[in-house]
Amino acid sequence: MHIALTSRPSPLLLALAAAYPGLATAAAAARVDFAVGNVVALGATGGTRPLSKGAEVQPGETVSTRDGRAQLRFSDGSLVSLQPQSDFRVDSYRYAGQADGSEQGFFSLLKGGMRTITGLIGRTNKDNYRVTTNVATIGIRGTEYSITYGDGITVSTGEGQVMVCNGGGCLLLSSGESALVTTPTSQPSRTEARTNLPPAPPSVSPQVFFASGEQRSGNGTPTLNSPLLPSGEGYDFHWAGVKSGNPYITYFSGTNAGFSSDGSLSTVAVGVLNYSAQGNAFYFTDGTIGWGRWSSGVLTGDGPSDQALKDIHYVVGKPTPTNDPVFSSSGTSTYNMLGFTMPTSTTGVVGTQAVTGQLSVNFSTYQVGVNMTVPIGGKTYVITDTASWSYGVFSSGGFICGGACTNGQLSGFFAGSGASHAGLTYQFLDNLPGTDLGKISGAAVFKK
Incomplete structure (x- = not known):
């Protein structure tokens, strides 16, 4: 049994709301980023209203996508993307503008599928956030995960960790892992199958394509995926991670890159070398450059036997042509961070906080100043x-x-017209006191 905390509005507040209708929606839990198809909100008392871009969603309401899709942006900065034939209810929501311990977000996925990038609720107190399904309750220990109904539910973690609990016990999932839960009393079990959240058909707005992971705008809210990168030749591919048990960082130009229908990088071929993803922990693209992390993969053509890949952080994109006028210009340009992967260590630690930073590019001296935390x-x-x-x-x-x-x-490398983007991978050896983290790897992308 789950109990949601509620509060009774004061007579003064009711009077003000009547006099100023705008105040009545001040406590909205979320706004609709976009809605495609016949998406509606179902009130707690049974009323129904259509939802379109900019509409507010109140605590107690259920968003039903029917034959459409929708994405909700909550006031704490979280995003929830709903698949067709999904019902998602906001059971209880409270956020006063800062994570001070009083915030709360309790939700229910009644059917269908969802992908979410969590916001500030649950970052300070994990117990303040949960999503309930028919067979299990999901609590966050990280930043991104997805759920789909089928034979029970499947839960997949993109970045960070989630805790899946029901009457049979609890299971902690780390980045790239999935669980299957079939009944309310069957213990959650790990599975190789990931949640199946098919992308929208080409006729739907590109806004529907959004990737999982820790992609935040300047004010801390998550951002959306843009048009996907097409498979083909001419891609730069920079990566840092672990190959056959050893830390490694390298890059290739002129590769043939293959992308899955969901936008994730799946293969890279260059000469006799062939990189293939086996586990995709995270991916993102803005249509010019892509970045992500393979939790596992394999490299063939590099010696007599296959090479196992682990935690491969990458940036991939078509490089800015060398004859672009920007390379013969003068002056300095500042590049702000567009996105990043959560860093990983060779000892198995995965970062849970945002990477920040900036580039300063001097086109006169051919130098790139890097400042990252x-x-x-x-x-x-x-x-x-x-x-x-x-x-x-x-x-x-x-x-x-x-x-x-x-x-x-x-x-x-630089990507886009006028070197509009820059992406990099990094790797270094921990030298701080405390638990030895070994080699640490990651990727980051910047934009002018």
Whole structure:
């Protein structure tokens, strides 16, 4: 049994709401980012109203997508994307503008499928957030996950961790892992099958395509995926991670990249080398550049036997042509962070906090100033380095994070017309006291 906390409005508030109708919706839980098809809100007393872009969703209401799709943006910055034939209810919601412990978000997925990027609710107190289904309750220990109904429910984690609980017990899922729950009393069990959330057909607005992961705008709210990258040749592919048990960072130009229908990078071929994803923990693209992390993969053609890949952080995109006028220009441009992957360590630790940073590109001296903050495992590393670039590719080796790390390396490239984007991967060795994290890897993307 779940009990939602409610409060009785004061007579003064009721009077003000009557005099100023705008106040009546001030406590809305969410707004509709977009709605495609016959999407409606079902009131707690049975009333129905259509939902369109900009409409508000109140606590107690159920969003029913019927034959359509919808995406909700909650006031704490979280996003919920709903598949067709889904019913999603806001059981209880309270957020006063900051995570002070009083915030609360209780929801129910009654049928269908959803993907969510969590916001500030649940970051301070994990018990303040949960999603209830017919067979289990999901609590967050991270940032992104998805749920679909089928034979029970399937829960898949993109980044961070989620706890799946019911009468049979609890199961903690880490990045890239999935669970199947068939009945309210059957213990949640791990499964190789991931949630099946098919993308919208081409006739639907590109806004429907949004990727899982920790992609935040300047004010901390998650952002949406844009048009997907097409499979084909001519892609730059930079990656950092673990190959055959050893940390590695490298890049290739002129690769043939293959993308799945959901936008994730699935294969990369260059010469005799073939990279293939086996587990996709996270992916994102804005239509110009893509970034993500393979939780596992395989590399063939690099020696007599296949090479196992683990936690491969990557950036991929068509590089800015070398004859683009920007490369013969002068002056300095600032690139702000567009997105990142949660860093991982060779000891198995996955970051749970946002990576931040900025690039300063001097087109006169062919240098890229890198300033990034990377939190992971209770430690924080500040990367301050200057990389040199040639033909649109930049790299650096030997940064030390102000003494917090050693053997730092990064590799990146420019993408888009006028070098509108820059993406990089990095890897360094933990040098701070405490639990040894080993080598730490990640990826980040920036935009002018």
